[in-house]
Amino acid sequence: MLNESVEILNGNNGSKLGQNAQSLAHEVSWFVKRVNDRLKHYFAADENTLQENQQSVELAAPDLSNDPSVYAEFVNYYRLTEDERMLLMLALIPNIQPNLLDVFFSANKSSGRGYTEFGGIKGARHSGFIPTVETALFLLAGHDLTHRFYCYRLFEPDHIFSAHNIINIDHGSSAEPFYSSAINISEEYVDFFTTGVFRKPQFSLEFPAKRLTTKMDWEDLVVDEYTGQQLDDLRIWLQHGRRLYEEWGMDKKLKPGYKALFHGPPGTGKSLTAALLGKLYQLDVYRIDLSMVISKYIGETEKNLEKVFSKAENKNWILFFDEADALFGKRTGISDSHDKYANQEIAYLLQRLEDYPGLVILASNMRNNVDEAFTRRLQSIIHFQKPQPKERLRLWTNAFSGACTPPDRGELERIANQYDLAGGAIMNVVQYVSLLALNRNENVISPDDIIKGIKKELKKEGKTL
Structure with a gap:
């Protein structure tokens, strides 16, 4: 059985860190009791009567209605059920108290290996137990097939956990059952639930984008009058776009997000404008490093881009593609398999751009270098001419x-x-x-x-x- 003593970081309960630690300590303690109850019933049925009665003693989740921690705010805002809270804690525990899951390494005496029902894998560097979808289903449903099938919805792409990139499901090999996929919580939400702050992603092969910032202010931007008017249109969308979709109900009629093309000679303020827009509306701006995205190997470019788009999902980031014609350039006539795949790559980009709910800025020295399929989907095409x-x-x-x-x-x-x-x-x-x-x-x-x-x-x- 799991050790019921929970040793989460203690702190001054009046501080935000202390509130988060105390809230998570209560939630982990409830999780431990639920797991121990599940294991008790499982082994009693397995070793004695083999009956299918897997109904656990009702162990109510902690009341978070008056809890000021960020974890409690998250649970209350999304009105998470107890099943959802159990799944969230299962994904979080390897990051805050991994020893609690060691019990699932128990060997099955009859087979000499781990229990298949427990699922789980062992990582390359992490020596503890990494839960899988099967682990979650065992804890939530045991042998109750009806409840197991009901819990499948927790792993659907449109569930809040997947749609907002809170819990990731690593499918691994497609030849293995989906339910053997590892589940893990995103680094941002580990930080959010523990420190109350979202971690800024670091530039790497796994996230080929750099945060774009400036010490200048909007008043420092020098463009001609017509360009300034066009930029005002973009600023209006950043200020009122959410109200347009949500309060006016235009999300039923308009595609999400806003796409703009900045074109003009080098040094005319395209990158600076992107950084200033982010600063003006307190939005993070990320410049995608195309040298790390574009690959000559089939399918790799899409995979690299997906790392950025999936991380940016529901973060309201501004994505800035500098020298975008390298990625969004004109399609070629199909003369061989490489041309055919390049066109499929553009089709993927078109779909991903249309689906992104935030602001995407493509920057190019020449407007004509960008494929018409992209320009047709742009809300703004803004020319940054050389200053007069x-x-x-x-x-x-x-x-x-x-x-x-x-x-x-x-x-x-x-x-x-x-x-x-x-x-x-x-x-x-x-x-x-x-x-x-x-x-x-x-x-x-x-x-x-x-x-x-x-x-x-x-x-x-x-x-x-």
Whole structure:
């Protein structure tokens, strides 16, 4: 039987950590009693009468109605049943008190191996018991087939646990029964239930995307008037989209999410705008690293993308695909099997984009490089053109540090009118001339410094003054 002493992290019960620990301690204690009750009835029936009476003594789950912990808030918000709470704890326990499941390693004396009914697997690094769907079904239903079949719904894709990526089901080999699949709780929810904070995913092969941030504010963005108006449309959706779907009931008529294409020359503010939109509405922005996504091997690109989309599901993240034409480029005519599969890959992307409920931004230097199948599904196509003299003057005026003395407005206006540079190039020049001044142990930026920096920047682009 399981040891009923529960040793979850103790803390000051007045703190959030303490509240979470206390709440989980009560829930684990209830779980332990339910498991022990199930095992007692199972072994009594197995060894004595073999009767099918698997009705457990009713052990009510802890009352969480006045519990301030994040776990209690989650349970109350989704109105989880006792079966759902048992499943959630089964998935969580290997992360907070794994020794409690060691009892399921018990050997069956008649077969000399573990009990098939208990399910479970042993991990490559985790030495404890990793529960499977079969483990959950045994704990919830025992030999009661009616209740077992009823519990199947807990593992359906549209159940809250799967739909919100709370509990993952590792199917492993397709040749094995589905119910032998391992179940585990996502890292984000382990952190959420224990610390009260969602963990930000780390950039890796398992999550090929990096969080995009900026210290600038929306007022620092310099674009032409028409582009600004188009961006306002996007901002309105971010502010009122949820009300449109939920309060106005338009989720029945409109496809979820919002898709936009930013196109224009490098350095015109496409990435910055994506970061600023996230900052403006307190949304995480993730730039997908296409170098780690795109694969020459059939099916790998979709698998890599699915890692991002499944992690982003129901998180309200902004997904930013920079240089998107590498992934969303025009379809080719079918001349061989590789062309055929490339087109199937685009079909997968189309479906995944349509299903994503948040904001997706595709960025490309050239609008025509993006396949029409994608552009037809976009709500906005926004052109980031090179800044004109008026915008360039704003960029030059706002670019310098307050610790230095830049040329006067007349000089900056002359430079802005004469030299056609994008915002990114202007900032490269400002960095260059600022370092020159620091190297001279001065704080004055001269017009000659700026012209020298502009020449250097144009030479990078293969141009001359």
